[in-house]
Amino acid sequence: MNLKYICSDCHKEYNLSNEIYKCQCGGLFDLKKTQYIFSRDLILSNEWSMFRYLDVLPFSHNTNLWKMVSMGEGLTAIVPLYPHNNDILVKLDYMMPTSSFKDRGAAVLISKAKELGVTKVIQDSSGNAGNSIAAYASRAGIKCDIYVPENTSSKKIKQISSHGANVHIIKGSREDTAKAALNAIANGEGFYASHVYNPLFYQGTKTYAYEIWEQLNGDIPENIIVPVGNGTLLLGCYYGFRELLYSKLIKKLPKIIAVQTEGCAPIYNAFNTNNNTVSSVVNTGTIAEGIAIANPMRGSQIIKAIKETKGTIILAPEDKIIEAKNKLSKIGFYVEPTTAATYAAFLEYNKNNKIKGKVIIPLCGSGLKSDK
Numbered sequence: 001m002n003l004k005y006i007c008s009d010c011h012k013e014y015n016l017s018n019e020i021y022k023c024q025c026g027g028l029f030d031l032k033k034t035q036y037i038f039s040r041d042l043i044l045s046n047e048w049s050m051f052r053y054l055d056v057l058p059f060s061h062n063t064n065l066w067k068m069v070s071m072g073e074g075l076t077a078i079v080p081l082y083p084h085n086n087d088i089l090v091k092l093d094y095m096m097p098t099s100s101f102k103d104r105g106a107a108v109l110i111s112k113a114k115e116l117g118v119t120k121v122i123q124d125s126s127g128n129a130g131n132s133i134a135a136y137a138s139r140a141g142i143k144c145d146i147y148v149p150e151n152t153s154s155k156k157i158k159q160i161s162s163h164g165a166n167v168h169i170i171k172g173s174r175e176d177t178a179k180a181a182l183n184a185i186a187n188g189e190g191f192y193a194s195h196v197y198n199p200l201f202y203q204g205t206k207t208y209a210y211e212i213w214e215q216l217n218g219d220i221p222e223n224i225i226v227p228v229g230n231g232t233l234l235l236g237c238y239y240g241f242r243e244l245l246y247s248k249l250i251k252k253l254p255k256i257i258a259v260q261t262e263g264c265a266p267i268y269n270a271f272n273t274n275n276n277t278v279s280s281v282v283n284t285g286t287i288a289e290g291i292a293i294a295n296p297m298r299g300s301q302i303i304k305a306i307k308e309t310k311g312t313i314i315l316a317p318e319d320k321i322i323e324a325k326n327k328l329s330k331i332g333f334y335v336e337p338t339t340a341a342t343y344a345a346f347l348e349y350n351k352n353n354k355i356k357g358k359v360i361i362p363l364c365g366s367g368l369k370s371d372k
């Protein structure tokens with residue numbers, strides 16, 4: 001398999017390597033399109049993880065380092081949100097080895113890093129992505145430094161260090177944290193295992209779409225609700241459904257309904273003022289720390305994806321998030337505030353049944369990790 005990075009700005013191509021993380025022109029890398037054609041008989045039915053879709057993942061059949069890295073991530077349950085209502089489904093991505101959907105991306109990225117001979121990774125995160133990278137790096141025998149903003153939940157920080165990673169707690173914003181990690185990269189301290197920059201991460205998150213397709217027997221809901229900060233789940237989901245469409249396994253793309261939160265909504269703002277590029281905002285504070293990304297690097301890709309699916313973007317009312325978290329607990333689901341924000345936005349938007357057709361909502365971060 002001849003994988004290449006391609007610059008999203010100037011389209012220059014690069015071989016995968018453990019040294020570069022962006023184009024000389026400064027542009028972000030995408031993975032050069034490989035037209036994956038999938039079919040039901042390609043599912044590895046004895047592989048009880050997202051690696052059952054190995055044919056659409058960036059690995060050759062004759063490399064199996066991923067087998068030592070994988071912890072059975074994926075294949076998370078899809079159940080009705082409310083008993084007896086099959087029109088509103090939730091997919092329980094908090095049932096993952098490190099309790100968030102980020103394991104999908106980390107499993108692929110770290111397996112690939114191992115193939116490339118990486119011995120140390122560096123990453124910055126507001127929490128869950130750091131947990132995932134730290135866990136998978138440690139499993140793969142790769143050293144790991146994680147940079148987090150100072151307001152990160154203490155449980156997430158504990159989890160990161162328990163995997164043996166060095167945690168750097170950075171005073172200031174999420175953006176200051178990214179700068180600190182980039183400085184370490186510039187100093188040659190390690191491979192940038194970034195869920196924002198590295199397109200391999202999105203090859204993992206796209207299994208979210210494949211699973212919905214397989215688990216629901218091809219009968220995918222019209223509406224896919226997805227929280228969006230940096231867009232790793234949203235873009236992964238979009239890539240997955242586009243491949244399924246291309247493979248003629250689904251008839252049309254489901255609408256992507258993205259969720260941001262009132263306190264930090266740069267993509268929402270751009271979308272609603274008809275801008276295809278996203279300007280950074282000031283995070284005025286939100287309890288939904290996982291989607292509080294003031295300057296999303298892939299903002300224009302996210303907007304393009306939402307538009308192509310005829311979707312939209314909605315807001316979580318800040319003062320309804322904890323209420324939504326409690327409502328979910330009352331029906332059995334214990335999630336973190338960022339995930340409750342997705343439900344709060346859904347409830348607000350769906351007053352008077354605005355959403356037509358079936359819906360699937362990810363419950364993708366565990367309440368056990370949160371201090372709130």
Ligand SMILES: *Cc1c(COP(=O)(O)O)cnc(C)c1O
Binds near residue numbers: 100233291336338366
């Ligand atoms: C990371 C994360 C998000 C947001 O994902 P992005 O890739 O930043 O769009 C939402 N919910 C949870 C629980 C997360 O960990």
Ligand SMILES: [Zn+2]
Binds near residue numbers: 007010023026027
């Ligand atoms: Zn470029």
